[in-house]
Amino acid sequence: MTLGTSTTNNPEPLGTYLEKMRAELIKKRGIKVDELPTKEELDRQTNIKAQKWLAKQKQDFYSSQSLWPADVPVSFKFSDWNPNLQKNASTARDAGKQAYVLSKRLANNQKFNVAFVGAPGVGKTSLALAILDELKSQKSGTMFVSTAELAGLYQQKREYADIQKRLSKIEESMKKVDVLLLDDLGTEGFSAFNDYGVRTDMQSLMYRISNARFDFKNNRVRNVTLTTTNNTQEQLKKMYDPKIISRLVPREPEFRVVFNGFKDVRGV
Template identity: 75%
Template structure:
C-alpha cells in the first residue's frame, strides 16, 4: 500500500521556514515591526494601485482617439513660445504667461474651462497644446479633437460605415477624458450672409459632449475643456445652441486668452 505525502505537515514546515526567515530579515535589517503595514493596509494599497492602473489604461485609450489635423500629431511646450515673433512682444509674452498660469492651476486640481480666441495663425493652438502638455505631465488624460476633422468624418459616414465605429470611440473619449482640447471650434460651421450654422449631427454630438462634461448638481465643469476659436461668443451662439457654448466656452475673462492685435506667424 502506497502512502501519500502529508501535505498538511509540508505546508506547516514551509510556514515555519518563512516565519523564521522573516524574523531573521527583520533582525538583520533592524526593521521596526510596528511600522510595517498590516495585511488590510497592503490590500487597500493594492486595490488603489489597481484602480490607478485601470484609470491610466482608460486615459491612454482616450488619447489614442485624438483627431489631429491631417492625421498628424503635434506637440508644443511653453518653452517653445516665441513672443518676439509678434510686433508687440510684450502682449504676446503676457498671453503666454496667462496660459502658463492657468495651466499650473489646472495641473494642481482646479477645474474650469479655458478658451483661446483670435484670428487664424496667431498661436492659439500652440498655447492650447502647451497647456494640454502641462496637464498630461501632471498625470491627466488628454484628447485633442480638430472640429474640422470631426466634421469631415461626419461627411463621410454614409460612404464608409466603419467611420461610425470610429466616431463612437471619439465621442466616448470626448465625454470622459480628463482634458479635452476642441481645436478651431466654429470652422465646422457654414455661413450665408450673416447666418451661421452647423450640421445637425454635429450639433447633437457637441450637445452630448457639453452635457457629459458638466456637473449639473454642483453647477460646475466635470472635465476640463480647452477651446480654440476664430469666432466671437455671439457667432458661436449662432452656430450652436447658446446652452452648449455656455457650458464649454467660458465668458469669464480670467479664463480667456485673447490674441487681439496679433499677426499670422505661420510663415506660409
C-alpha cells in the same frame, strides 16, 4: 520525505524549518531586517503602482481617440512658447503667462473652461496644447479633437460603415475625458452672406457633449474643456445653439486668452 532533521521519529515542523531558512538567507545576504518594508508599506506601494498603471491606461485610451489635423499628433510645452516671434513680445509673454497660471489652477483641481480666441496662426492651439501637456503630466486623461476633422467624419459616415462605430467611441470619450481640447471650433460651420450654420448632426453631437460635461445640479463645469476659435462669441452662437456655447466657451475675461494684434507665425 521529512523536512528538517533526519530523525524520522522527530520531524521538524515546517514553520520552524522555513524560519531557519529565512534566517540563513538574511545572514548570507547581509539583509538588514529592520529596514525591510512592512506589509502595510508593501500594500501601499502596490496600490500606488496600480493607480499609476490605471492612469496610464486611461491616458492611452483617450489619446487614441483624438482627432488630429491630417491625422498627425502634435505637442507643445510652455517652454516652447517664444514671445519674440510677435511684434509686441510683452503682449505675447502675457498671453503665455495667463495660460500658464490657468494650467496651474486646473492642475490644482479647480474646474473651469478656457477659450483661446484670435486670428489663425497666432499660437492659440500651441498654448492650449501646453495646458493639455501640463495636465497630462498630472495624470489627467486628455483628448484633442479637431472640429474640422470631426465634421469630415460626419460627412463620410454614410459612405463607410465603420465610421459610425468610430464616431460612437469618439463621442463617449468626448463626454467623459478629464480634459477635452476642441480645436478651431467654428471652422466646421459655413457662412453665406453672414448667415452661419453647422450641420444638424454636428449640432446634436455638440449638444450632447456640452450637457455631459456640465454639472447641472451644481451649475458648474464637470469636466474641463479647452476651446480654440477664430470666431467671436456671437458668431459661434449663430452656428450653434447658444446653450452649447455657454456651456463650453467661457465669456469671463480671466478664462479667455485673447490674441488681439498678434500676427500669423505659423511656419516661422
